[in-house]
Amino acid sequence: MGGGRQRLYSVNSDDYKLLEEVGYGASAVVHRAIYLPFNQVVAVKCLDLDRCNVNLDDIRREAQTMVLIDHPNVIKAFCSFVVDHNLWVVMPFMAEGSCLHLMKTAYPDGFEESAIGSILKDTLRALEYLHREGHIHRDVKAGNILLDSNGDIKLGDFGVSACMFDTGDRQRSRNTFVGTPCWMAPEVLQPGTGYDFKADIWSFGITALELAHGHAPFSKYPPMKVLLMTIQNAPPGLDYDRDKKFSKSFKEMVAMCLVKDQNKRPTAEKLLKHSFFKHTKPPALSVKKLFAGLPPLWDRVKALQLKDAAQLALKRMPSSEEEALSQTEYQRGVSEWNFDLEDLKFQASLVQDEDDIQESKEEDETTSYLNNIKEGSSSRQLGVESLSTNGITDSEQEHFADFPGSKSQEKGNMIKSDMVEFDRQVELKFLARRQTQSGPMMPGAFVSQSAFERARNVESLPESKQPLEKVQQVRRAPSFSGPLMLPKRASANSLSAPIKSSGGFGDFSEDKSKANLVQIRGRFSVTSENVDLVKDIPSGIVLRQSSQGLLKKSASVGNWIHESKIAPTAQPIREAGDNIIPASLLMPALQNLLHQISIQQDLIMNLLSSMQAVEVADASENGKLPSLLRNLENNGSVEAPASERERLLLIKISELQARMANLTEELNAERLRYMQLQQRLNLEAQENNGNSREFES
Numbered sequence: 001m002g003g004g005r006q007r008l009y010s011v012n013s014d015d016y017k018l019l020e021e022v023g024y025g026a027s028a029v030v031h032r033a034i035y036l037p038f039n040q041v042v043a044v045k046c047l048d049l050d051r052c053n054v055n056l057d058d059i060r061r062e063a064q065t066m067v068l069i070d071h072p073n074v075i076k077a078f079c080s081f082v083v084d085h086n087l088w089v090v091m092p093f094m095a096e097g098s099c100l101h102l103m104k105t106a107y108p109d110g111f112e113e114s115a116i117g118s119i120l121k122d123t124l125r126a127l128e129y130l131h132r133e134g135h136i137h138r139d140v141k142a143g144n145i146l147l148d149s150n151g152d153i154k155l156g157d158f159g160v161s162a163c164m165f166d167t168g169d170r171q172r173s174r175n176t177f178v179g180t181p182c183w184m185a186p187e188v189l190q191p192g193t194g195y196d197f198k199a200d201i202w203s204f205g206i207t208a209l210e211l212a213h214g215h216a217p218f219s220k221y222p223p224m225k226v227l228l229m230t231i232q233n234a235p236p237g238l239d240y241d242r243d244k245k246f247s248k249s250f251k252e253m254v255a256m257c258l259v260k261d262q263n264k265r266p267t268a269e270k271l272l273k274h275s276f277f278k279h280t281k282p283p284a285l286s287v288k289k290l291f292a293g294l295p296p297l298w299d300r301v302k303a304l305q306l307k308d309a310a311q312l313a314l315k316r317m318p319s320s321e322e323e324a325l326s327q328t329e330y331q332r333g334v335s336e337w338n339f340d341l342e343d344l345k346f347q348a349s350l351v352q353d354e355d356d357i358q359e360s361k362e363e364d365e366t367t368s369y370l371n372n373i374k375e376g377s378s379s380r381q382l383g384v385e386s387l388s389t390n391g392i393t394d395s396e397q398e399h400f401a402d403f404p405g406s407k408s409q410e411k412g413n414m415i416k417s418d419m420v421e422f423d424r425q426v427e428l429k430f431l432a433r434r435q436t437q438s439g440p441m442m443p444g445a446f447v448s449q450s451a452f453e454r455a456r457n458v459e460s461l462p463e464s465k466q467p468l469e470k471v472q473q474v475r476r477a478p479s480f481s482g483p484l485m486l487p488k489r490a491s492a493n494s495l496s497a498p499i500k501s502s503g504g505f506g507d508f509s510e511d512k513s514k515a516n517l518v519q520i521r522g523r524f525s526v527t528s529e530n531v532d533l534v535k536d537i538p539s540g541i542v543l544r545q546s547s548q549g550l551l552k553k554s555a556s557v558g559n560w561i562h563e564s565k566i567a568p569t570a571q572p573i574r575e576a577g578d579n580i581i582p583a584s585l586l587m588p589a590l591q592n593l594l595h596q597i598s599i600q601q602d603l604i605m606n607l608l609s610s611m612q613a614v615e616v617a618d619a620s621e622n623g624k625l626p627s628l629l630r631n632l633e634n635n636g637s638v639e640a641p642a643s644e645r646e647r648l649l650l651i652k653i654s655e656l657q658a659r660m661a662n663l664t665e666e667l668n669a670e671r672l673r674y675m676q677l678q679q680r681l682n683l684e685a686q687e688n689n690g691n692s693r694e695f696e697s
């Protein structure tokens with residue numbers, strides 16, 4: 001197919017007969033075509049220049065780069081030329097299309113390891129060549145790894161590649177967000193610092209996971225969330241049960257690529273020497289068999305298009321055309337961050353709405369970071385040089401990942417005052433935007449949320465999103481007593497953050513994050529207002545043991561019981577037993593007692609449900625079943641918990657359940673006592689009345 005290397009191809013479109021569509025991207029459609037003078041099958045990529053955000057010079061340069069390519073594992077361009085508003089790039093036709101298409105058609109859960117090994121090895125060879133030649137590919141993903149019918153593997157799509165040796169404007173493009181969100185390296189998302197060819201190694205690692213699972217990590221999330229998760233989360237890997245089938249050397253190789261510190265990532269050259277690639281089979285043996293029996297590429301592509309269209313129709317999109325575009329783009333991966341700035345902001349705010357309501361704003365480095373991005377994304381292509389002068393360093397980035405499972409436990413206060421101020425302003429702007437609800441919800445070329453998600457998010461806005469000031473007030477509520485420890489969560493995703501416990505609440509999980517805890521000191525008095533407030537607090541809330549509680553506490557109430565308000569009424573209860581206090585004084589005290597007990601009950605219920613929410617969030621993020629909830633629902637028929645954390649949660653929940661049962665018992669006992677006292681008081685009152693009448697008479 002690629003035998004035209006020495007030949008000259010004409011730049012006259014009439015010499016090409018476009019046949020079936022065999023692929024489509026964010027800005028291009030690829031056709032199988034015949035180059036008439038040679039009667040040769042080629043591929044013609046028709047790039048819609050109106051839909052590209054890059055300037056013509058850049059495109060021309062990319063096309064020239066492709067023409068100069070000379071490596072068996074990199075797609076070269078035979079020639080390129082402009083036809084109307086399109087740039088045509090003529091390339092060798094890769095008859096089996098991309099790995100992504102193949103997975104979508106026949107391997108939704110990914111390929112077997114031997115095929116993955118061959119595909120990755122040739123891709124790595126391509127990267128090694130490109131890096132040696134001074135290029136960063138910047139869009140390594142399964143959708144850009146092309147397969148030929150003999151099993152040949154080539155890395156394609158230079159639509160966004162950058163030249164490492166370029167200077168000036170071109171060099172600046174390396175400080176620009178380019179790539180596909182799920183595959184983008186953390187440093188590419190990090191303001192100010194720029195990146196180098198190691199970004200391709202990260203994308204390569206993500207591609208390995210994509211080939212192993214059938215999709216890239218975080219691919220179900222909207223781009224803004226992907227961005228945050230890439231920065232905050234521990235790097236993804238082959239760590240789940242479903243990955244048991246993969247070899248240790250494969251897992252190790254992937255882990256080497258997905259290191260957040262780009263300096264610690266190996267070069268392509270070094271990676272090629274990894275043991276995983278030592279015994280890979282030739283693609284003709286491991287890859288060719290993957291397409292045995294499949295219909296021709298164009299039929300598969302058509303079927304996929306129909307499937308996408310059917311799915312979209314089912315979802316009943318409000319604006320089907322726009323949605324069709326965005327959904328398809330998101331599912332298959334998009335090469336340029338060309339979405340609307342306002343959408344980006346809005347999506348970012350939604351991400352927080354959903355998951356981070358409990359975050360302590362002033363401690364929230366994520367939001368500051370996010371707002372750096374918001375600030376910088378004033379150009380369509382999110383030039384990082386304009387993002388912020390407050391570049392986030394590697395160590396700070398590692399700090400983001402500071403939650404269980406994270407490789408770094410580095411601590412530090414990274415919030416800078418100007419960022420906080422900016423944070424606030426952006427937040428207020430968002431709130432204003434939300435209130436006015438002006439403009440379309442998700443316009444622009446790139447919208448990743450489904451209509452359902454949108455509706456849900458929009459519906460949840462008024463309740464879920466508290467104004468910043470209110471949240472801050474809540475966090476600083478002076479009525480809390482004792483060290484009230486809120487986990488300083490980096491984000492939605494860190495719902496699994498360790499929960500610092502104190503007092504009678506017991507140790508909840510391993511304490512890895514002392515510096516991540518906010519301590520709020522002051523007196524703790526439960527009022528109905530506080531109960532509402534407690535609802536806002538994540539499951540990590542720990543109420544301090546009352547050291548001088550005047551109310552006699554039982555073990556079950558123990559550390560939960562609080563002081564105020566009860567104090568003046570507690571003494572009379574005891575005295576009432578000695579028939580000293582009149583009923584009129586005793587009644588309010590008893591009523592108060594009842595009220596307090598039911599508040600405590602509510603409190604426990606709130607904590608239970610927030611713990612359950614944590615479990616659900618964790619489960620959905622980890623792709624695991626929410627077994628904790630399942631166990632609870634099964635009324636104690638507990639299956640073996642999947643992790644230490646889950647085991648601890650189960651123990652904690654059973655403890656809470658036991659406490660609640662005790663509390664309920666106690667409440668009933670108090671009720672009984674109250675009624676007995678009431679009867680006694682009534683009797684005494686009657687006796688007193690009788691006595692006084694006798695006395696009077």
Ligand SMILES: Nc1ncnc2c1ncn2[C@@H]1O[C@H](COP(=O)(O)OP(=O)(O)OP(=O)(O)O)[C@@H](O)[C@H]1O
Pocket residue numbers: 022023024025026027028029030043045075091092093094095097098100101139143144146156157159332333334335336
């Ligand atoms: N030479 C080729 N032979 C056969 N199919 C091809 C060829 N080049 C591209 N394709 C198919 O077309 C699809 C889109 O091509 P390409 O990735 O170049 O477009 P794009 O607009 O740059 O996409 P994106 O920007 O989303 O990566 C590929 O995923 C692949 O399936």
